[in-house]
Amino acid sequence: xxxxxxxxxxxxxxxxxxxxxxxxxxxxxxxxxxxxxxxxxxxxxxxxxxxxxxxxxxxxxxxxxxxxxxxxxxxxxxxxxxxxxxxxxxxxxxxxxxxxxxxxxxxxxxxxxxxxxxxxxxxxxxxxxxxxxxxxxxxxxxxxxxxxxxxxxxxxxxxxxxxxxxxxxxxxxxxxxxxxxxxxxxxxxxxxxxxxxxxxxxxxxxxxxxxxxxxxxxxxxxxxxxxxxxxxxxxxxxxxxxxxxxx
Amino acid sequence: xxxxxxxxxxxxxxxxxxxxxxxxxxxxxxxxxxxxxxxxxxxxxxxxxxxxxxxxxxxxxxxxxxxxxxxxxxxxxxxxxxxxxxxxxxxxxxxxxxxxxxxxxxxxxxxxxxxxxxxxxxxxxxxxxxxxxxxxxxxxxxxxxxxxxxxxxxxxxxxxxxxxxxxxxxxxxxxxxxxxxxxxxxxxxxxxxxxxxxxxxxxxxxxxxxxxxxxxxxxxxxxxxxxxxxxxxxxxxxxxxxxxxxxxxxxxxxxxxxxxx
Amino acid sequence: xxxxxxxxxxxxxxxxxxxxxxxxxxxxxxxxxxxxxxxxxxxxxxxxxxxxxxxxxxxxxxxxxxxxxxxxxxxxxxxxxxxxxxxxxxxxxxxxxxxxxxxxxxxxxxxxxxxxxxxxxxxxxxxxxxxxxxxxxxxxxxxxxxxxxxxxxxxxxxxxxxxxxxxxxxxxxxxxxxxxxxxxxxxxxxxxxxxxxxxxxx
Numbered sequence: 001x002x003x004x005x006x007x008x009x010x011x012x013x014x015x016x017x018x019x020x021x022x023x024x025x026x027x028x029x030x031x032x033x034x035x036x037x038x039x040x041x042x043x044x045x046x047x048x049x050x051x052x053x054x055x056x057x058x059x060x061x062x063x064x065x066x067x068x069x070x071x072x073x074x075x076x077x078x079x080x081x082x083x084x085x086x087x088x089x090x091x092x093x094x095x096x097x098x099x100x101x102x103x104x105x106x107x108x109x110x111x112x113x114x115x116x117x118x119x120x121x122x123x124x125x126x127x128x129x130x131x132x133x134x135x136x137x138x139x140x141x142x143x144x145x146x147x148x149x150x151x152x153x154x155x156x157x158x159x160x161x162x163x164x165x166x167x168x169x170x171x172x173x174x175x176x177x178x179x180x181x182x183x184x185x186x187x188x189x190x191x192x193x194x195x196x197x198x199x200x201x202x203x204x205x206x207x208x209x210x211x212x213x214x215x216x217x218x219x220x221x222x223x224x225x226x227x228x229x230x231x232x233x234x235x236x237x238x239x240x241x242x243x244x245x246x247x
Numbered sequence: 248x249x250x251x252x253x254x255x256x257x258x259x260x261x262x263x264x265x266x267x268x269x270x271x272x273x274x275x276x277x278x279x280x281x282x283x284x285x286x287x288x289x290x291x292x293x294x295x296x297x298x299x300x301x302x303x304x305x306x307x308x309x310x311x312x313x314x315x316x317x318x319x320x321x322x323x324x325x326x327x328x329x330x331x332x333x334x335x336x337x338x339x340x341x342x343x344x345x346x347x348x349x350x351x352x353x354x355x356x357x358x359x360x361x362x363x364x365x366x367x368x369x370x371x372x373x374x375x376x377x378x379x380x381x382x383x384x385x386x387x388x389x390x391x392x393x394x395x396x397x398x399x400x401x402x403x404x405x406x407x408x409x410x411x412x413x414x415x416x417x418x419x420x421x422x423x424x425x426x427x428x429x430x431x432x433x434x435x436x437x438x439x440x441x442x443x444x445x446x447x448x449x450x451x452x453x454x455x456x457x458x459x460x461x462x463x464x465x466x467x468x469x470x471x472x473x474x475x476x477x478x479x480x481x482x483x484x485x486x487x488x489x490x491x492x493x494x495x496x497x498x499x500x501x502x503x504x505x506x507x508x
Numbered sequence: 509x510x511x512x513x514x515x516x517x518x519x520x521x522x523x524x525x526x527x528x529x530x531x532x533x534x535x536x537x538x539x540x541x542x543x544x545x546x547x548x549x550x551x552x553x554x555x556x557x558x559x560x561x562x563x564x565x566x567x568x569x570x571x572x573x574x575x576x577x578x579x580x581x582x583x584x585x586x587x588x589x590x591x592x593x594x595x596x597x598x599x600x601x602x603x604x605x606x607x608x609x610x611x612x613x614x615x616x617x618x619x620x621x622x623x624x625x626x627x628x629x630x631x632x633x634x635x636x637x638x639x640x641x642x643x644x645x646x647x648x649x650x651x652x653x654x655x656x657x658x659x660x661x662x663x664x665x666x667x668x669x670x671x672x673x674x675x676x677x678x679x680x681x682x683x684x685x686x687x688x689x690x691x692x693x694x695x696x697x698x699x700x701x702x703x704x705x706x707x708x709x710x
Contacts (some may be wrong), residue, residue, distance in 0.1 A: 058556075105473075111476075112479055115538060120614075122584045150514050150539075150540050152554060153637055154539070157538060186360075196531075199481070199482065202474035202480070204469065204471055205357075206360050207470055210486070217482055235511075
């Protein structure tokens with residue numbers, strides 16, 4: 001969406017996508033947990049050409065004090081794109097309207113799974129920095145932030161993952177990259193709790209029939225198995241290195 | 248949220264468990280809706296919506312402007328929302344809150360995705376286009392801001408006129424030309440209370456809402472969706488609510504077309 | 509022992525255990541933890557200190573307001589000690605103390621009692637989730653480190669550890685604590701720490 005209709009590229013050639021993927025295929029990705037020393041938990045995610053760091057602090061004293069909730073921890077989230085993160089011009093620093101909205105919906109995803117009532121009066125801060133963006137950054141940010149929260153030892157019901165689905169002409173495709181996102185007919189990022197496949201984030205624009213929608217949701221849910229496995233693996237890897245040296 | 252709201256919310260949750268609403272409405276009924284279009288003469292388009300006490304005034308200005316660098320052949324559309332301090336004791340003056348930004352962006356996405364305005368028709372000459380500014384003024388909060396604001400924006404656009412272009416200037420004295428509207432999008436927002444989804448939640452119900460799902464449609468396609476708040480939705484629920492949204496479209500569309508006559 | 513993460517099933521049966529959540533008759537982990545299948549417990553690998561009555565903590569006196577001392581415990585809520593009841597002498601800001609958690613008010617404010625001043629020495633911070641391993645079963649681990657390095661050590665449940673001794677001893681004790689933090693989840697820890705301290709004393 002949003003791209004010019006001029007010079008619209010062909011996004012599907014001979015039944016494959018521009019980067020050679022099948023319609024329901026995720027980009028290659030790699031997660032590493034525990035990379036920001038100062039943070040209580042962190043994760044680095046390479047998702048296609050996306051490069052993302054998520055870091056978590058807390059539970060810690062809520063600042064300012066009046067922002068705290070006597071019944072539960074408050075979750076704060078900052079999603080921001082680095083000024084050098086896109087192929088186009090230098091971006092403006094500081095959160096713009098888009099980033100403010102994304103920060104809000106991501107915060108709401110984690111309010112669902114974090115057991116906030118265990119830490120009344122505190123705050124849990126989630127920082128998601130997009131170092132390089134190539135489409136699907138909010139979804140990738142959520143996948144990374146899940147790992148960062150768990151790495152911080154924060155109690156949570158589940159480890160959400162996120163990925164987008166979209167429509168290119170008459171085909172539903174999974175995990176749109178930047179070009180696909182710009183010229184697709186619809187884009188729909190979803191965050192899912194894999195424990196029960198509950199949808200925790202859903203945004204969409206463009207045009208979808210109900211059949212398209214259900215197909216897209218099912219593609220995302222199906223892809224979750226692989227993502228969940230990688231998230232769990234990244235967390236367990238944190239304890240693997242020292243093991244080899246130690247014994 | 249006040250202590251009274253919390254007690255009320257608990258009551259609403261209990262009612263929801265029995266499939267009841269505090270105002271005895273059906274699960275998928277809107278509250279009474281009225282629209283007054285064209286009420287701000289200075290604006291190129293305007294409409295005030297009252298949706299069960301939530302009042303949103305949408306004002307549209309059409310100005311001369313420059314195209315965005317990546318869309319040199321199109322006019323511009325911009326949507327902002329203001330939660331006026333008068334609209335609720337919980338609203339404060341200051342820069343737009345995340346709630347206001349989300350509201351504006353969700354309404355914007357529906358209009359843009361449904362291609363309600365043909366932005367290419369707003370092209371004047373190289374480097375010069377019409378910019379359409381929609382400002383959503385929330386005058387009173389009584390729940391379900393998104394649907395009320397969406398309706399107000401659409402109704403205001405539907406009455407919108409474009410100034411005459413002469414000698415490189417906008418001549419606002421002559422606004423005989425209507426803004427071309429190609430499609431009408433409507434918004435339905437469902438609040439999930441105690442595991443059950445209800446359309447058009449009131450302010451008191453919203454104190455009990457865990458999760459929110461907005462679906463915007465033009466009757467043919469789903470044009471935009473937004474899940475809000477911490478509560479989740481099952482795949483089946485999303486599927487059911489999409490059907491409800493399509494059902495509500497015809498009725499909502501009629502409000503818009505009637506208002507602009 | 510196996511590492512589990514949030515959302516992972518730890519049992520197909522409902523289980524009553526800390527750090528788990530039962531849904532639809534199944535038990536899920538809610539924190540990254542070591543699962544002890546035999547005991548049916550999950551021992552957290554990360555996370556902040558959760559104060560419990562009886563916990564021994566190490567803190568720093570930061571001030572006195574009317575009749576209470578404020579104590580810094582590296583905890584996100586206020587920690588206080590009512591003055592004039594338990595201490596042998598008036599405490600002054602900056603003073604290090606060992607104390608016991610007497611109460612946790614509204615699940616928030618930590619109320620301390622029975623302070624003992626800790627003179628001299630230094631402090632190190634450790635992840636609160638690793639403190640049980642640093643202490644060891646019936647204090648075995650901390651006693652081993654203390655004896656083999658010739659230091660005095662007080663391990664606070666809040667992750668602040670006080671050490672006093674000669675320079676070399678303190679350094680060795682710190683290294684041992686760091687090693688425990690890094691390898692807390694790997695079996696055979698006591699033996700490895702012993703070996704390390706023996707090697708270093710050569």
